[in-house]
Amino acid sequence: xxxxxxxxxxxxxxxxxxxxxxxxxxxxxxxxxxxxxxxxxxxxxxxxxxxxxxxxxxxxxxxxxxxxxxxxxxxxxxxxxxxxxxxxxxxxxxxxxxxxxxxxxxxxxxxxxxxxxxxxxxxxxxxxxxxxxxxxxxxxxxxxxxxxxxxxxxxxxxxxxxxxxxxxxxxxxxxxxxxxxxxxxxxxxxxxxxxxxxxxxxxxxxxxxxxxxxxxxxxxxxxxxxxxxxxxxxxxxxxxxxxxxxxxxxxxxxxxxxxxxxxxxxxxxxxxxxxxxxxxxxxxxxxxxxxxxxxxxxxxxxxxxxxxxxxxxxxxxxxxxxxxxxxxxxxxxxxxxxxxxxxxxxxxxxxxxxxxxxxxxxxxxxxxxxxxxxxxxxxxxxxxxxxxxxxx
Amino acid sequence: xxxxxxxxxxxxxxxxxxxxxxxxxxxxxxxxxxxxxxxxxxxxxxxxxxxxxxxxxxxxxxxxxxxxxxxxxxxxxxxxxxxxxxxxxxxxxxxxxxxxxxxxxxxxxxxxxxxxxxxxxxxxxxxxxxxxxxxxxxxxxxxxxxxxxxxxxxxxxxxxxxxxxxxxxxxxxxxxxxxxxxxxxxxxxxxxxxxxxxxxxxxxxxxxxxxxxxxxxxxxxxxxxxxxxxxxxxxxxxxxxxxxxxxxxxxxxxxxxxxxxxxxxxxxxxxxxxxxxxxxxxxxxxxxxxxxxxxxxxxxxxxxxxxxxxxxxxxxxxxxxxxxxxxxxxxxxxxxxxxxxxxxxxxxxxxxxxxxxxxxxxxxxxxxxxxxxxxxxxxxxxxxxxxxxxxx
Numbered sequence: 001x002x003x004x005x006x007x008x009x010x011x012x013x014x015x016x017x018x019x020x021x022x023x024x025x026x027x028x029x030x031x032x033x034x035x036x037x038x039x040x041x042x043x044x045x046x047x048x049x050x051x052x053x054x055x056x057x058x059x060x061x062x063x064x065x066x067x068x069x070x071x072x073x074x075x076x077x078x079x080x081x082x083x084x085x086x087x088x089x090x091x092x093x094x095x096x097x098x099x100x101x102x103x104x105x106x107x108x109x110x111x112x113x114x115x116x117x118x119x120x121x122x123x124x125x126x127x128x129x130x131x132x133x134x135x136x137x138x139x140x141x142x143x144x145x146x147x148x149x150x151x152x153x154x155x156x157x158x159x160x161x162x163x164x165x166x167x168x169x170x171x172x173x174x175x176x177x178x179x180x181x182x183x184x185x186x187x188x189x190x191x192x193x194x195x196x197x198x199x200x201x202x203x204x205x206x207x208x209x210x211x212x213x214x215x216x217x218x219x220x221x222x223x224x225x226x227x228x229x230x231x232x233x234x235x236x237x238x239x240x241x242x243x244x245x246x247x248x249x250x251x252x253x254x255x256x257x258x259x260x261x262x263x264x265x266x267x268x269x270x271x272x273x274x275x276x277x278x279x280x281x282x283x284x285x286x287x288x289x290x291x292x293x294x295x296x297x298x299x300x301x302x303x304x305x306x307x308x309x310x311x312x313x314x315x316x317x318x319x320x321x322x323x324x325x326x327x328x329x330x331x332x333x334x335x336x337x338x339x340x341x342x343x344x345x346x347x348x349x350x351x352x353x354x355x356x357x358x359x360x361x362x363x364x365x366x367x368x369x370x371x372x373x374x375x376x377x378x379x380x381x382x383x384x385x386x387x388x389x390x391x392x
Numbered sequence: 393x394x395x396x397x398x399x400x401x402x403x404x405x406x407x408x409x410x411x412x413x414x415x416x417x418x419x420x421x422x423x424x425x426x427x428x429x430x431x432x433x434x435x436x437x438x439x440x441x442x443x444x445x446x447x448x449x450x451x452x453x454x455x456x457x458x459x460x461x462x463x464x465x466x467x468x469x470x471x472x473x474x475x476x477x478x479x480x481x482x483x484x485x486x487x488x489x490x491x492x493x494x495x496x497x498x499x500x501x502x503x504x505x506x507x508x509x510x511x512x513x514x515x516x517x518x519x520x521x522x523x524x525x526x527x528x529x530x531x532x533x534x535x536x537x538x539x540x541x542x543x544x545x546x547x548x549x550x551x552x553x554x555x556x557x558x559x560x561x562x563x564x565x566x567x568x569x570x571x572x573x574x575x576x577x578x579x580x581x582x583x584x585x586x587x588x589x590x591x592x593x594x595x596x597x598x599x600x601x602x603x604x605x606x607x608x609x610x611x612x613x614x615x616x617x618x619x620x621x622x623x624x625x626x627x628x629x630x631x632x633x634x635x636x637x638x639x640x641x642x643x644x645x646x647x648x649x650x651x652x653x654x655x656x657x658x659x660x661x662x663x664x665x666x667x668x669x670x671x672x673x674x675x676x677x678x679x680x681x682x683x684x685x686x687x688x689x690x691x692x693x694x695x696x697x698x699x700x701x702x703x704x705x706x707x708x709x710x711x712x713x714x715x716x717x718x719x720x721x722x723x724x725x726x727x728x729x730x731x732x733x734x735x736x737x738x739x740x741x742x743x744x745x746x747x748x749x750x751x752x753x754x755x756x757x758x759x760x761x762x763x764x765x766x767x768x769x770x771x772x773x774x775x776x777x778x779x780x781x782x783x784x
Contacts, residue, residue, distance in 0.1 A: 061639070062639055063636060063637045063638065063639045063640070064638055064639050065632075065638045065639060066639060099491050099641070099663040099667070100663055100664055102661075102662075102663055102664040103662060103663040103664075106661060106662045106663070110527065115507060115529070128660065128661060128664065131657075131660070131661040132661045134661070135502065135658060135661040135662070137507070137529070240457075244455060245455045246455065246456055246457045246668075247453070247454055247455045247456050247457060247458060247667060247668025247669060248455070248667055248668070248669065249491070249663060249664070249665065249666065249667040249668070250667075265523075266527060268520065268523070269494075269498060269520060269523040269524045269526070269527040270494075270495060270498045270527070270662050270663075271491040271492055271494055271495040271498070271641060271662075271663065272492055272494040272495075272520065272641070273641065274641065275491070275639060275640055275641040275642075275667055275670060276638075276639025276640070276641070277639060277640065277669075277670070278667060278669070278670075
């Protein structure tokens with residue numbers, strides 16, 4: 001019992017930002033720092049954003065509470081979008097607008113996990129997801145999946161999944177295209193995961209934050225479009241990546257109506273509803289996406305290629321997403337991993353530490369290639385090169 | 393263990409909106425319905441709201457992730473505001489911007505409550521708070537406080553507080569001015585609660601959503617300004633009420649730095665951060681509040697007076713807030729309470745059902761006097777009168 005001044009066990013070992021550890025060094029760098037640690041984009045949305053007087057006139061209720069599931073207009077547009085781009089949804093009862101993709105995941109986990117329940121997390125994985133599971137009272141098992149140079153075949157994947165199963169396992173998290181590796185699972189791999197979930201009666205949490213952001217070859221289908229998946233899958237989308245509007249903090253959860261309804265019960269008691277002006281603002285962006293989407297994908301592919309051209313470490317090009325993820329153990333040369341990260345920051349470039357993405361990645365770095373304009377990106381990679389080769 | 397397709401115990405008996413029960417009837421009314429059930433305001437914010445091209449130019453990062461505690465600029469302004477209007481805060485480390493006041497409460501409860509812990513809730517109380525406690529795994533005891541015609545003196549209050557105490561009590565919720573009653577606690581009552589919390593080593597959750605909205609006499613001081621309070625008090629403020637911008641879903645939590653930090657750990661794993669454009673937008677509103685605040689309070693007082701002039705039930709005028717809350721048992725005349733509520737809606741006016749505000753209020757109604765322009769407000773009250781007197 002957390003008698004004043006103590007806190008709940010739930011948040012006891014739960015950190016805030018994963019960058020807390022070197023926030024001070026980053027602040028000391030000021031504008032000099034090439035910010036490559038977070039999945040942001042310096043590109044402003046280049047689709048129309050209505051606001052101000054004209055917006056006040058056309059949306060007289062912009063200041064009022066929206067429906068807790070989101071505005072009907074935006075949900076209708078998203079319904080159309082998901083049906084066209086991802087998988088079949090019956091209606092807007094299968095959609096809930098959330099305060100970002102993070103929040104859709106949080107509401108979903110609050111609705112699914114009882115204290116002590118386990119989730120299987122293929123790694124490397126987006127760091128906040130570990131904490132989201134913990135906040136809901138759950139625990140997790142890591143399944144190394146995205147870092148291997150060679151792709152796991154379906155038999156290997158099936159065996160690996162089974163080895164993670166315990167009596168308390170209730171769900172599996174699938175983030176493809178993956179943050180941080182930039183890899184996507186193949187359709188066969190997705191189907192293997194679905195069969196496993198069917199066999200073991202698990203929920204699937206499909207985190208498709210990087211929906212649409214594949215630069216080479218064809219994008220794998222959305223998990224929930226595959227046979228057997230929809231009824232047990234909660235899919236999370238966001239406006240933070242392809243839509244380049246992380247600051248708006250809007251995303252959406254899709255899935256079976258009853259599951260969405262239960263996640264909404266959690267959402268209502270977390271934030272009451274997602275914000276109104278942003279939902280009104282994004283209608284136009286969703287409507288016009290076919291026009292601007294190729295332009296954005298080209299720009300991000302170009303950024304990825306520019307990154308690869310100047311990356312001081314020999315790595316495979318990330319096929320999608322915002323990031324490259326790679327091991328620097330050959331560049332440590334006896335130096336401590338955290339000292340190298342501090343040296344990066346003191347040298348004016350900020351990576352994210354691999355250890356936050358899974359216990360196997362204590363010598364890895366994640367770099368975002370969309371967060372800075374090309375010249376700054378190149379500068380950051382030159383600085384990284386100097387730090388890494390400095391140890392040689 | 394919530395095996396598919398079951399959900400966590402946590403959300404099992406947790407409803408979404410409290411209006412779900414008569415949502416369909418309300419929808420059937422369309423624009424005819426005089427909406428008095430929710431604490432909204434038809435008045436648009438009349439302070440400057442910058443956006444569009446000019447906003448893009450002046451805030452080049454409006455689309456990016458803000459700091460998880462909120463933007464430094466807004467926190468500095470809020471620091472100044474709280475110091476001037478409410479109580480002394482050391483610095484911005486005592487402030488966290490959240491996705492609405494609801495969210496500040498949710499993050500605070502996630503940080504404070506362990507499963508099974510109890511909170512004392514003076515009633516009638518804002519309905520979502522009961523669910524926020526449940527979502528954090530907690531339970532609660534109701535303390536009837538705001539509905540009595542006669543004010544509880546400090547000895548009575550002290551005894552009432554002690555009678556709610558159990559071994560699992562860890563916190564007390566204080567919402568003054570109160571939603572739904574419009575009453576505020578006196579300084580002596582607040583001090584009694586603080587002494588009780590000190591004696592019993594409890595956290596205090598001060599929900600000051602209606603901060604500044606007192607229409608008669610003097611406003612009581614903020615709870616955290618009183619001796620002994622600050623170190624154990626998390627105070628929640630919002631932009632939804634005085635700032636008339638419920639749709640923006642922004643609020644803030646203030647308190648001891650370590651408690652704010654722990655609540656932020658919860659916030660990060662709920663939504664990552666509050667939205668950026670809204671935070672940028674509200675800087676001007678906070679800066680200029682001295683200019684527009686008297687205008688808004690006058691307008692709301694005027695609405696309250698208009699409400700009192702046309703209210704068909706003889707009640708005491710609410711001293712603050714957005715609502716009137718009163719018993720209609722003398723008007724039931726053998727009719728079922730819920731049938732009367734349905735009759736209201738079918739007659740074109742929507743109340744909130746008192747039972748959601750505490751177990752003692754099964755024959756009460758809450759009406760919002762700020763959600764509709766004056767003529768519509770009058771129309772709604774005439775309609776209410778017809779339904780109530782219809783049973784006579």
